[in-house]
């Protein structure tokens with residue numbers, strides 16, 4: 001069984017730009033549109049290192065953030 005990442009998204013911020021995060025599957029995504037870094041969760045441990053994070057394409061980022069906004073409203 002894997003941990004619920006949602007509480008972590010409320011606590012953590014993007015280490016690169018200090019913006020809030022959104023959960024996408026088993027990863028976190030930065031909410032800032034000029035950043036868009038994805039942080040993987042490995043063995044239930046969020047890897048919050050900007051060196052390890054990979055940017056998401058703008059279209060994919062927009063879809064994920066939009067889905068999160070509508071899920072939480």
Ligand SMILES: [Zn+2]
Nearest residue numbers: 014017030035
């Ligand atoms: Zn960021």
